[in-house]
Amino acid sequence: MNGGGHNDDAEAVRTELRRILASRDFEASDRNRQFLAYVVEETLGGRGERIKAYNIATSVFGRAADFDPQVDSIVRIEAGRLRRALERYYLTAGQADGVRITIPRGGYVPAFAHHSGATPQEGPAPVTRGGTSRRNGCAILVCPFEEDGDRSAFPNLSRGLTRQVIVGLTRFTDLFVFGSDTVFSRDVAREDAVGSCGPLDVDLLLTGGTTVSADRFRLEVLLSDARTGRYIWGETFDRMLDPREILRVRDEVANSVVRSLAQPYGVIFSERAREVEGKPPESLSSYDSVIRFYQYWRTYDRALIHAVREGLEQAIRRDPDYAEAFACLSQVYVNLLRFGHEPPTSAMDLLKRARDLALRAVELAPHCSRGHHALALAYWFAGDVAAGLAELRTGLALNPNDTEIMSDLGVRHAARMEWDEALPLLRDSYARNPAQPGNYRIGLALYHYMHGRYADALAEMRRMTVEHAVPAFVVVASAAAQLGLAAEASAAVQAILRIDPAYGDHALADLRSRNVHPEIIAAMVEGLRLAGLPGQDTSMPAEGRAAPRAAE
Structure with a gap:
């Protein structure tokens, strides 16, 4: 398709021009709209050779006859803005337009092309690479x-x-x-x-x-x-x-x-996740398995974890040097333990497997923040708080743009009631990456709860995306009970019981295993008692209960 072509082509281009100029998604000044109309009509009229900086400046921008493009760069500057306005228009409202108008770099003569009108949901073409x-x-x-x-x-x-x-x-x-x-x-x-x-x-x-x-x-x-x-x-x-x-x-x-x-939940991840969605496990590549892991990590959906684990196990067998697959698989094994997918008797084996996988990830890619993140969680849930915090700090130093490590470090400090360290990390992580899942808001909720701001704590928890993890419902039940919101507290209790029917009998042990500060443990268990969670740990007021031992 070209500017001097058939009448039908010329009319299609003029229709597209009118559509662009009428669109609120075409973010161009009135002057650049005139610029576009001018160069399109000149090209369609067979006068493309006249589209020079001097003619544009005098015909569109009102410059005098002595205009010198070597001195005044207005045309070059506005052409750059017009190109980007066109690109943005075709990114938004013009995605399905059958004709596209562009202004190739290096000149001001527009180009016209037929377009298939592919929509964003179609995704990029599959890629096959060797190596x-x-x-x-x-x-x-x-x-x-x-x-x-x-x-x-x-x-x-x-x-x-x-x-x-x-x-x-x-x-x-x-x-x-x-x-x-x-x-x-x-x-x-x-x-x-x-x-x-x-x-x-x-x-x-x-x-x-x-x-x-x-x-x-x-x-x-x-x-x-x-x-x-x-x-x-x-x-x-x-x-x-x-x-x-x-x-x-x-x-x-x-x-x-x-x-x-x-980021794992940024633009590139989202684009790739659409392509992976719905694929059968046997057709997933190693990279697809990592993407599916992050889809699981957003919600901790209990129905997904075993399939995610199997996909990553296949990935590390298929690609034994793929560091990120090792890191993700390590985090899966930690979750099998901390969310009760496997019996407590398997704890030592799960933690050893998680630690070995994370160490392998760090060995393969020592400067990758995600291997250190995985190793931090393996240490933390093995009870080595200092080593866990140190690995998180190392990961953040390696990649200050990794807001997931930043927020996880904030949650760990919050669990220890180290508010001066926790709050800046958590707040900054969400300011930097609003697309980040709400999972880490539990750190902010604990801060509000422990300062008696139960409504603020509940507001933070309502912004979370987790529906399959007991700790989230523990905070919701406790905050709602403190506010007298019986229905919401009861719903959270029922959610806990669906996941772990005996949670009230071992709530203390569970919170201690997460290295939560003794004062937070006492406050949460008392909140669960008020919310009506049955069990021996929640059957008596705090003053009648043995004090929890200090976390190591």
Whole structure:
């Protein structure tokens, strides 16, 4: 399809132009809407050779006849904004449009193409790779971010921002990141990665552009499927700018991009999870098994854990160097113990298996935060609190963008009533990653509960996504009972009994096994008594019960 083609093609392009200009999802200024209309009509009229910076500036932007594009860069700047506005439109309202209008880089003449109208639910084309190291994970190419505006004050800002994004992404070891050397030294352009993806064999493409003014810094970033060109995600990051803090702002924006993309519950995970959903276990790859683990980890669904374990066991047999599969499987074995899926008599065997798997993950990838996270949980539930906290701190130091480790460290400090350490970690983790599951809000709920703010504690618990773990219902039942909410307290008690009918007989032992502070244990057991949970541990008021022993 081209601008000088048949009448039907020209009319289809004009219809698409009218659709874009009428859409509230086309986020362009009036001037750039005129810019788009001008270049489209010039091209359809067979006058594409006249589409130059000078003619655009004088016909659209009202510049005088002495306009010099070497001095005034308005057309180049606005063309970059118009390209990104079009990309964002096709990412949102225009996904199913049958014709697409683009303005290829390097000029201002638009291109027109028929489009199949693929929807986001279809997912990217399946990828087959040779070699274990590339079979498990997702490959992403980070292209140099474009620069709009005067670059003289901060000449290397976009280049530095691109590198910081690359550095942040490489800390998530299930991603294969191409960027610094690939892009800057070998000059691989965006167009070289689309379609067949060339020798890089990338799955995803990250592009963007920066704009710097006197007091603001703005990054517009887009993620697309490198094989189909389908846009998956787009976002604008806008920050106030103090020239004295330009590096801090640059790094903050880069880390925000990384967290949005690479977290287990971020954009890349969500895209892959849609593809894995519904697959039979025998068709799952090792990477698929890890994705399914994170789907389970969001809710701790008891019906999923054994299938997840089997998938990961197959993964480590199939790919014995896949560190993340070892880390995930270690966490499954910890959950088999802490959520009562296996009898207590199996505790030592489960913990040993969890520890050995986590140690293998760390051995395979010593700089991967997730192996240290798994090892931390194995130590914690074996009763070694100090080693568990140390491993969590190590993991967080290796990857400060891993908000799941940040929040889990906060929960562990909360269980020990170390509020000064717990609260900043928990609050910052949710501020940085709102997509994170609510599982870790139990740490904030304990803080409110132990300070007598039962309504705040219950509000935090209502934001959780866990429906299959006793500790969550323990806090809900206790807080509701303290507030006199009999129906909600009773519902939480019934949920506990469905999971563990004898929980009231060993509530003390369960909470001690989780290394919970004795004061929290006493408060929770008293709350369960008020809520009406039957059992020998909850049958008498706190003053008549033997004091719990101090946790080690």
